[in-house]
Amino acid sequence: MTTxxxxxxxxxxxxxxxxxxxxxxxxxxxxxxxAIGISKATLYRFCRTREQLIERLMQHCTxxxxxxxxxxxxxxxxxxxxxxxxxxxxxxHRELTxxxxxxxxxxxxxxxVEEGWDAALDAFFLRGQQEGVxxxxxxxxxxxxxxxxxxxxxxxxxxRGRVARAGLPGLLERAFLQGTARQ
Amino acid sequence: MTTxxxxxxxxxxxxxxxxxxxxxxxxxxxxxxxAIGISKATLYRFCRTREQLIERLMQHCTxxxxxxxxxxxxxxxxxxxxxxxxxxxxxxHRELTxxxxxxxxxxxxxxxVEEGWDAALDAFFLRGQQEGVxxxxxxxxxxxxxxxxxxxxxxxxxxRGRVARAGLPGLLERAFLQGTARQ
DNA sequence: ATCCTATGAATCAATTTTGATTCAAAAGAT
DNA sequence: ATCTTTTGAATCAAAATTGATTCATAGGAT
Numbered sequence: 001m002t003t004x005x006x007x008x009x010x011x012x013x014x015x016x017x018x019x020x021x022x023x024x025x026x027x028x029x030x031x032x033x034x035a036i037g038i039s040k041a042t043l044y045r046f047c048r049t050r051e052q053l054i055e056r057l058m059q060h061c062t063x064x065x066x067x068x069x070x071x072x073x074x075x076x077x078x079x080x081x082x083x084x085x086x087x088x089x090x091x092x093h094r095e096l097t098x099x100x101x102x103x104x105x106x107x108x109x110x111x112x113v114e115e116g117w118d119a120a121l122d123a124f125f126l127r128g129q130q131e132g133v134x135x136x137x138x139x140x141x142x143x144x145x146x147x148x149x150x151x152x153x154x155x156x157x158x159x160r161g162r163v164a165r166a167g168l169p170g171l172l173e174r175a176f177l178q179g180t181a182r183q
Numbered sequence: 184m185t186t187x188x189x190x191x192x193x194x195x196x197x198x199x200x201x202x203x204x205x206x207x208x209x210x211x212x213x214x215x216x217x218a219i220g221i222s223k224a225t226l227y228r229f230c231r232t233r234e235q236l237i238e239r240l241m242q243h244c245t246x247x248x249x250x251x252x253x254x255x256x257x258x259x260x261x262x263x264x265x266x267x268x269x270x271x272x273x274x275x276h277r278e279l280t281x282x283x284x285x286x287x288x289x290x291x292x293x294x295x296v297e298e299g300w301d302a303a304l305d306a307f308f309l310r311g312q313q314e315g316v317x318x319x320x321x322x323x324x325x326x327x328x329x330x331x332x333x334x335x336x337x338x339x340x341x342x343r344g345r346v347a348r349a350g351l352p353g354l355l356e357r358a359f360l361q362g363t364a365r366q
Numbered sequence: 367a368t369c370c371t372a373t374g375a376a377t378c379a380a381t382t383t384t385g386a387t388t389c390a391a392a393a394g395a396t
Numbered sequence: 397a398t399c400t401t402t403t404g405a406a407t408c409a410a411a412a413t414t415g416a417t418t419c420a421t422a423g424g425a426t
Contacts, residue, residue, distance in 0.1 A: 023288065025208040028383055039404040041387095048385070105206065105343070135365045138354060142337070142346045146358050149336020150329060157328040160288070171321060175329050179362030182318045211413055222374040224417095231415070 013038075013046060014060050017053065018099035025102070058107055061100045064093050065117055074124040079133040082124065087151065087172055094155040101152045118144065150176055196221075196229060197243050200236065201282035208285070241290055244283045247276050248300055257307040262316040265307065270334065270355055277338040284335045301327065333359055 016036040020027065027035065029050060033043040047053035068089035072082045090097045100107075100117075125147070126140040134143055150172055157163045163171070199219040203210065210218060212233060216226035230236035251272035255265045273280045283290075283300075308330070309323040317326055333355055340346045346354070 029385090030383080041405075042403060044385075045402090050384085132365055134363050135357075135361075138358060138363060139346065142340070142354060142358075143363055145336055145340035145345055146333060146363065149332045149340075153328055153332020153336065154325070157325070157332075162328055163322065163325045171325060174318075175321060175325075175362070177362050177364040178318075179358070179360050180317050180321060180326055180329065181360040182315055212415090213413080224375075225373060227415075228372085233414085 010046075011060075014057055015093070015095040018057055018095040021054075021057070022095075022098045022102045054103060054106070057096075057099060058103065061096050062117070064096055065089075065100070068093070069117070069120050074120055075127065079124075079128040079131055083128070083147075084169070084173065086124075087169055090151050091155065091168060091172075094158075098152055098155060101148065121148070147176055193229075194243075197240055198276070198278040201240055201278040204237075204240070205278075205281045205285045237286060237289070240279075240282060241286065244279050245300070247279055248272075248283070251276070252300070252303050257303055258310065262307075262311040262314055266311070266330075267352070267356065269307075270352055273334050274338065274351060274355075277341075281335055281338060284331065304331070330359055 013036070017032070020032050020035040024031065024035065029043060030040045033040045036043075047056055068086065072085035072089065074082050074086065077085070121144040122140050125134060125143040128134040128143075129136050129140060134140075138146075154163060154168060154172060158165050158168060196219070200215065203215050203218040207214065207218065212226060213223045216223045219226075230239055251269065255268040255272065257265050257269065260268070304327040305323050308317060308326040311317040311326070312319050312323060317323075321329075337346060337351060337355060341348050341351060
């Protein structure tokens with residue numbers, strides 16, 4: 001059954017699993033299941049092996065962030081708007097954002113996973129430079145890396161209770177665009 | 184024998200292990216040893232269990248970064264200078280920086296590890312705000328988190344070949360203080 | 367050349383993890 | 397209320413990991 005409801009359930013499970021995997025990368029499948037409040041057997045029915053689980057999560061990330069990139073109109077919308085939208089999407093799917101960063105290196109070993117995500121980001125930041133929004137004395141890939149670092153860093157900080165959830169989007173935008181120096 | 188040479192060897196091993204542990208958190212001790220070019224037996228002689236290894240690395244981090252914080256005179260030196268010095272230290276020990284971030288949550292579960300590191304950072308950024316160096320519409324803990332995120336994010340990006348190693352300190356300072364917006 | 371030490375390969379028992387299955391109970395649908 | 401589906405607990409063999417040891421040898425120091 002591939003009902004919309006089942007898909008929503010799956011997405012919840014995947015988000016919880018992403019979180020648990022980032023939280024305790026060395027957890028056994030047993031512990032992983034417990035961590036998200038299901039039995040080992042149910043986790044097994046969802047994904048038979050850990051490898052399958054990671055792959056499924058990766059594919060889900062690809063799906064979600066492809067949508068996010070499309071929704072943000074990275075290649076057409078006004079750069080500040082697109083950036084805001086992109087940030088919002090990544091904060092909305094913070095578990096997947098964290099997971100993607102955490103397991104990105106594994107994905108790179110496995111060349112099948114889409115190259116598109118960071119390429120799209122690079123292109124976006126390059127456009128932002130060409131349109132005079134971003135400074136040009138920092139390479140576009142570095143801009144992308146800085147933005148991603150701040151997103152996952154602050155998402156993680158929020159999880160640890162170090163920053164408030166409420167103001168995150170604004171905080172990110174200010175710190176990223178204007179920096180932390182006074183005036 | 185606790186000769187200085189042996190200590191230097193140990194530090195090299197610890198740095199390599201930190202890197203390997205961040206790279207492949209789920210590696211077996213066998214794989215871990217291989218990853219840093221030693222045999223399982225030698226790794227065993229260095230640390231009998233994984234737990235011992237993590238603990239030793241944590242203590243080493245505590246040591247190294249306590250020194251770094253002291254050397255940067257976080258509570259007395261001019262804030263921009265201290266920040267520069269702090270960044271330099273963390274870049275110098277990039278493997279440990281990455282490891283510390285990666286295993287920070289584990290350290291928090293284990294209350295024995297020093298609380299001092301992030302407390303010292305918070306205090307420093309707060310002082311920077313009081314002295315008018317940092318903007319005050321971002322809480323000091325958030326400033327600390329943003330700085331740490333950028334450091335480890337860019338260190339990681341450098342490892343992946345996404346940013347050049349050469350300009351890292353300057354890149355960090357510009358992006359952190361002035362932001363990424365043009366002018 | 368001769369020690370001495372450090373290393374790596376191999377082995378081994380004990381424990382843990384994995385992948386799979388079975389069965390009874392709980393949850394949902396009709 | 398009955399039927400169907402989903403879940404969790406328990407079990408189990410196979411595989412992997414761990415912690416420990418032994419032995420041969422490669423390298424360094426004298």
